Amino acid sequence: MLLFSLRRLMLAIPTLLGVSLVVFGLVHIAPGNPIDMLMPPEASPEAIAQMKIAYGFDKPLYIQYFLWLGHAAVGQFGLSVFNATPVWDQLVVALGNTVQLALLAAFFGFGFGIVLGLLSAAYYGKWPDKLFSAITTAGVSLPHYWCAIVLVMLCAVLHDWLPAQGMGDDSLPFYERLQYMILPVVTLMLIPMGVIGRLVRARVLDIISQDFVGALSAKGLTRWPVLRHIIKNAAPPVLALMGLQFGYLLGGSILIETVFNWPGSGNLLNLAIFRRDIPVLQATILVLATFFVLLNLAVDVIQAAIDPRIRR
């Protein structure tokens, strides 16, 4: 098991290096000199030369890459070009805000997804199953940013039920700040709910039809031990999908955070793009992608712990 985890970790390292190359490379493929984005157009040639040295742009590209990577590995992403505050500090705050939403959305989304998936498997072919299938089919093609706008329209514009934007003041009492989270969390949980629900339903139906479940019942096992076997067999792919979905909640939050003006990592990314704030941009993408890789790694290890057949 330990060996498997270590081997899996070793496999993640080239992927992470590749990710860093992509993030670094994208900036240099982009049209325009990175220095032009940092300096006002009327800057003198001397000032530009100075800036080049200060940011290391005078060095060859591969040295720039290794310098950047070395600093990135210890969380040194330099200063934001826009407001000269350390990139890392901005990123930590923003990530914290994103994680809050993602955890809540994952909790409710996965929870409802599992319950709905189990229910529709139990009522296979009957109306709850059909209703749920219709909802998930619609849910998979739902542009969730539009859903967010519709929710804002319903709950904040037409009725004054919930706040439409931001995350509230720190001075507000806890339950009032919680209100700011309701709409983003509801929007974010819809897709994980549908996707997990579909998979749970499919897996459970698949396993129930297998011979060993009949054998267990025939052996005289009561309902709960049989159910335990079903869950144990259904779990690995569901867990894998949960890991991925959680990764999407963290890394793909840009649209929802933009609609709700939630000061998370997606919002930071969006601002960095429009301010051409390259250090912030690179750091945010790199950190989010790294999260995603590590999450997949963790999922693989957990899967292997549950299902020894995967450990090869």
Add this chain to the structure above:
Amino acid sequence: MASDTTMAQPGTLAAPAAAFIAPAGYWKLVRRRLLRDKTTLFVTAMLVAIVFISLAAPWVTSYDPYQGSIMLRLKPIGTPGHWLGTDETGRDIWTRLCYGGRLSLLAGVVPVAVSLVVGSFLGIVAGFVGGRIGTLIMRTMDVFYAFPSILLAVAICGLLGNGLTNSIIALAVVFIPPMVRIAETVTAQTRQLDFVEAARAGGTSTMQIIRHHILSNVLGTILVYATSLISLSIILSAGLSFLGLGVTPPQAEWGLMLNSLRQAIYVQPYVAALPGLLIFVTSMCFNLMSDGLRGAMDVRLNR
């Protein structure tokens, strides 16, 4: 590895059709199944209608999509002469929605087509040649799998700059890795089948084997997968425009319209929902059509 389930679960799509050889009369059966499937027929008709209306936009509406009137800003739904209301610069929304279909469909379908061509080429090479070249291709794809799809698209668009072309490039890059994986799996599986061995033993050249045997097997699987991706592609491309990273104003595009109408949600709440509704309906039609196609092409079902 977990990322098999990244998008519309390419792994599950690749498996069934892989080791199967079309029996005689297979396509006839597919056609008969499709003609009996009312849902698929209905959504296909809807899509034809949406495509038709956006192509025939100048004949469907008498207004100019770019010419607004300051006097007629943000009129509600049901205004005489503007039955879906007007936007923040007084342009007719029905007109903008009709014209917007052109760019929205283009920005959604083209990336899938590009990734289909590039992805199946790379996948066939990786699966057929294998060895070091195959490993290199597949490991490179793994790197792109390490990004959540929206994040990668936003990163590429954000750095290359906004515009229709960059949004198409960004989404094509997002969709190439799953295409490569499917093409690689199917190719590697087909290559080992007896009839390919027989063809090789009979002296058929590599190019001919690929053209006749591999391609015919890869294309069916990958086309079904591609139709399911169009749905996601339409949502993502509209999402990029929604963020201001895709199509640029004043052009008419559903994601862009959604963004600009959203700013006026406190003045005209209902109008803001319209472009999104169209994105939703179009994407769902593509999704259901792809489901129907997959069902009709599934050899295991004997209906």
